[in-house]
Amino acid sequence: MDAYIIGVDMIKFGRFPEKSVPQLGSEAALLALDDCGLAVQDMQALYCGNLNQASGMVGQRILQQIGQTGIPVVNVSNACATGATAFREAWASVKAELYDVVLAVGVEQMGRGLLGGGGGRGISKEGLLGSGTMPSVFAEAGLEHTRQYGTTFEQFAKVSVKNHHHSTMNPKAMYQIETPLETVMNSEMISYPNTKLMCSVNVDGAAAAVIASEQKTRELGLISRAVKVRASVLTSDPWQERDLVMPDVNTCTRKAASAAYEMAGLGPEDIDLVELHDCFATAEILHYENLGLCNDGDAGRIIDEGEVELGGRVPVNVSGGLLSKGHPLGATGIANIYEVSTHLRGEAGSRQVEGAKIGLTHVIGLGSACGIHVLEGAAA
Amino acid sequence: MSDKALPVVEYLKLPEEGEPYLEGHQCSLCGAVFVGSRTHCSRCGGRDCMKATRLSNNGKLYSYSIVHRSFPGIDVPYVSAIVDLDGGGTVKGNLVDVEPDPNGIEFDMPVEVFFGDALGRRDSDGNSYIAFFFRPVSESH
Numbered sequence: 001m002d003a004y005i006i007g008v009d010m011i012k013f014g015r016f017p018e019k020s021v022p023q024l025g026s027e028a029a030l031l032a033l034d035d036c037g038l039a040v041q042d043m044q045a046l047y048c049g050n051l052n053q054a055s056g057m058v059g060q061r062i063l064q065q066i067g068q069t070g071i072p073v074v075n076v077s078n079a080c081a082t083g084a085t086a087f088r089e090a091w092a093s094v095k096a097e098l099y100d101v102v103l104a105v106g107v108e109q110m111g112r113g114l115l116g117g118g119g120g121r122g123i124s125k126e127g128l129l130g131s132g133t134m135p136s137v138f139a140e141a142g143l144e145h146t147r148q149y150g151t152t153f154e155q156f157a158k159v160s161v162k163n164h165h166h167s168t169m170n171p172k173a174m175y176q177i178e179t180p181l182e183t184v185m186n187s188e189m190i191s192y193p194n195t196k197l198m199c200s201v202n203v204d205g206a207a208a209a210v211i212a213s214e215q216k217t218r219e220l221g222l223i224s225r226a227v228k229v230r231a232s233v234l235t236s237d238p239w240q241e242r243d244l245v246m247p248d249v250n251t252c253t254r255k256a257a258s259a260a261y262e263m264a265g266l267g268p269e270d271i272d273l274v275e276l277h278d279c280f281a282t283a284e285i286l287h288y289e290n291l292g293l294c295n296d297g298d299a300g301r302i303i304d305e306g307e308v309e310l311g312g313r314v315p316v317n318v319s320g321g322l323l324s325k326g327h328p329l330g331a332t333g334i335a336n337i338y339e340v341s342t343h344l345r346g347e348a349g350s351r352q353v354e355g356a357k358i359g360l361t362h363v364i365g366l367g368s369a370c371g372i373h374v375l376e377g378a379a380a
Numbered sequence: 381m382s383d384k385a386l387p388v389v390e391y392l393k394l395p396e397e398g399e400p401y402l403e404g405h406q407c408s409l410c411g412a413v414f415v416g417s418r419t420h421c422s423r424c425g426g427r428d429c430m431k432a433t434r435l436s437n438n439g440k441l442y443s444y445s446i447v448h449r450s451f452p453g454i455d456v457p458y459v460s461a462i463v464d465l466d467g468g469g470t471v472k473g474n475l476v477d478v479e480p481d482p483n484g485i486e487f488d489m490p491v492e493v494f495f496g497d498a499l500g501r502r503d504s505d506g507n508s509y510i511a512f513f514f515r516p517v518s519e520s521h
Contacts, residue, residue, distance in 0.1 A: 114451065122388065123501040124451075128511050129388065130460035130472040131447045139445030140462055147443060147487040191460075192446035192482060239423040244415050245472035246443065246462050 003094040004217045004226040004378060006101075007036030007210035008342075010335045012172045013203040013326035016109070021053055022061035025107035028206035028331075029062055032103070036210050036222055040067035043210070044099035049076045049086030049106040050330040062105060079365025080279065081234070082106060083207065083333025088232045088371060090211050100216040106335070107206035108328035114190075115202075130245075135191040135199050135280060137366070141249060142193060142282025145299070151285060153193040155300040157184045159281040160198045160323050162309055167320025169310075169351035174203045174326035184281075198281035203326030207334035209341075223378055227341040230358070230374040231263035237368035249283065252370040253290035253362065260360070261292070264374040268292035271314060271374075272356040273343055275336035277364045278321040288316070291362060291372075310351060318343070318351050333371055336361040344377035381506045388498050388511040391416040400495040400510060401437070404469045405430040413468030437493040438517070439465035446480045455499075461514050463491055477515040492517045 009031035016024060025048065033039060040063070048059030054077035063073065078085040083106030090104035116134040126132060145151045161181050167173035179187075179197055187197040217226050235256040240248045261267050268291060276291065278284040288299040293314050294307075302308055308316040319325045319339040322332060340359035342348045353359075361373045387394050391403045406413050408431055410424035415435070420427050444461045461475035475491065478484055491514040498509035 114449070122386070122507075123498060123503050123509055124454075125388065127447070127450050127454035127456070127458060128474065128498055128501065130462070130474055131445060131450065131458075133447070133450065135449070136445040136447055136460050140443045140460065143445065143487075144443045153482075189446075189448040191448065194445075196449075239412070241412070241468075242442070242462065242464075242470040245470055 001095070001097070002214045003091050003211055003229050004214060005209050005229065005337065005341055005375070006212045006217055006220065006222045006226050007032040007038065008208070008338045009035050010172055010207035010331070010338045011205060013174045013205040013328060016204045021050060021058055021107055021109050022065050024109060024204060024206040025058060025062040025105045026065040028107065028208040029066060029103060029105050032208035032210050038101070038210060041069055042101060043069070043071060043103040045071050045090070045093055045102040046073045047076060047086040047090040047102065047104045048073060049082035049333065051077055051079065051082050051108060058107065059105070078369045079367050080277065080329050081333060081363045081365030081369035081371045082330040083335070084361070084363045084371030084373065085234060085333065085369065087209060087334055087337060087373070088234055091229055091232050094211050094213050097213070100213040102211055103208065104211060104334060105206065105208040106331040106333055108330040109204045110202040110328055112202055131191065133191065135194045137247060138280035138282050139191040139194050140246060141286060142280070145286055149297045149300065151300045154181070154185065155303055156193050156281045156285060157181060157195070157198060158303045159278065159284045160184045162303070163278060163317045163321035163323040164197070166310060166318045166351060167324035169349065170320050170325060173320040173324055174201050175320070175324045194280050194282055198323070200279045200322035200327035201324065203328050205326060205328030205331040205335065207331045207338050209334055209337055225345055226378040227344050228376045228378050230376050231260040231372070233260040233263065233372045235259070235370045247366050247368055249364045249366070249368060250286055250290050252368050253287060253364065256370040256372040257291045260372040260374050266358065270358055271360050273318060273340060273353040273359045274314060274316045274362070275319060275339050276316060276362040278317055278323050279327060279364070281323065284316065284321070287362060291360065310353065315353050318348070318353060333361070333363045336363065337373060337375065340375050344375060385497070385508045385510045388509045392510065392512055394510060402435040402469070402471065402493065402512060404433050404435045406433045406468070415469050415471055435469045436466040439463040439491055439493070440488045441475070441485070441491055442470065442487070444475065444485060446482065459485065461491070463514055473512055473514050475514045490517050491515060
């Protein structure tokens with residue numbers, strides 16, 4: 001039996017130091033419940049994704065805000081794939097017919113500044129044995145593409161121009177600011193080739209989804225706005241010779257993509273829009289190829305030719321992406337599902353991908369985990 | 381506090397006699413080379429099959445980034461380099477004796493590993509450390 005998203009929403013991403021993590025998660029949970037007209041009493045289980053308070057029972061603390069109904073709660077932590085993993089566990093529980101309507105929440109409250117590069121015994125290795133900061137790690141992954149295909153700094157920068165442009169049409173994005181190419185390329189260099197405007201924004205955020213069995217969806221009379229989950233895939237990183245110093249975001253994405261297309265019974269040519277893990281501008285270029293949106297070596301060309309812009313062949317990150325919508329780590333995987341679902345429902349306003357029927361979401365958690373979902377509008 | 385400098389990572393070996401070196405472990409079943417010590421092989425799943433091996437001090441630049449913003453107190457800019465060592469093993473470190481400019485850095489440029497003080501860094505007990513670095517070598521070597 002298929003599982004459907006019947007309610008889904010996110011809070012506007014921003015900085016909310018006055019709020020707690022459970023408060024942010026509760027806001028998204030209530031929005032998703034309202035989206036389908038259900039109450040917390042209707043939920044049979046909660047799958048909650050959060051990273052920075054992974055030992056803090058965030059799911060239970062959300063129910064302590066909005067309704068302690070005694071349902072099973074699973075708290076999930078899987079780096080930046082946390083939200084997608086929580087969603088997938090919720091989906092799996094419905095597919096397994098353990099429950100027929102469940103709630104998934106992803107939530108994160110972020111500090112500012114560089115991520116990565118800390119830890120270990122003795123003295124700091126940062127700036128001594130290279131760099132472990134995320135901008136550097138993804139710069140090195142991007143320059144691997146440069147060594148293979150000659151991808152340029154300007155092509156990487158164009159990703160950021162595009163995603164910032166998209167975010168001007170998304171009121172729930174952190175920023176709604178146009179950033180022309182020269183602005184992106186001339187902003188502070190963090191780790192070449194990633195400038196500051198080519199790094200995702202650390203924000204607070206939360207997103208939530210209500211998932212139901214097909215039978216329950218029809219009983220509730222919600223099928224016309226429901227979004228079918230055509231595929232849900234999670235992979236970890238297969239062995240690669242450079243693993244220990246160079247996290248491989250490519251192989252686990254390629255494995256997940258091919259499994260997702262097989263599960264959904266379709267191919268990349270059938271995808272109308274994509275929300276992918278643009279934690280850095282360099283990363284987005286890699287994933288055009290990893291997800292099969294173009295042939296290997298063509299990623300630079302498709303950003304040059306506008307194929308991945310709104311109105312292009314396969315729009316990517318119409319939400320503004322992690323680069324401008326923002327990247328609250330544990331919330332990102334469900335926020336992406338909200339974005340694609342909104343297009344499949346035809347409710348995305350000025351950024352609507354016209355006629356969108358099938359969309360794909362992708363996240364990468366470094367370490368590594370890759371989550372991919374293929375979604376289909378149910379109206380057909 | 382130790383009266384001798386300590387290795388910055390476990391896989392940097394400081395023998396009583398002879399030069400420092402980087403140590404890898406190679407799977408005796410599938411041949412995979414890992415930097416650092418381990419018991420089992422995550423490539424083939426083999427158990428208790430790892431043998432210590434001395435890694436080469438020569439290799440080629442695989443990828444890099446040029447770090448302009450780091451944590452407070454860390455000198456920038458510098459080049460963070462990923463180097464494939466001849467004979468197996470990939471390590472990350474600072475590439476020195478080059479301009480921190482992409483125009484002067486070429487993929488696959490030959491580099492060598494050298495060892496030296498860890499930029500004056502000391503731990504909370506006052507111990508000093510030996511680290512490793514990369515520098516370019518000319519093709520004629």
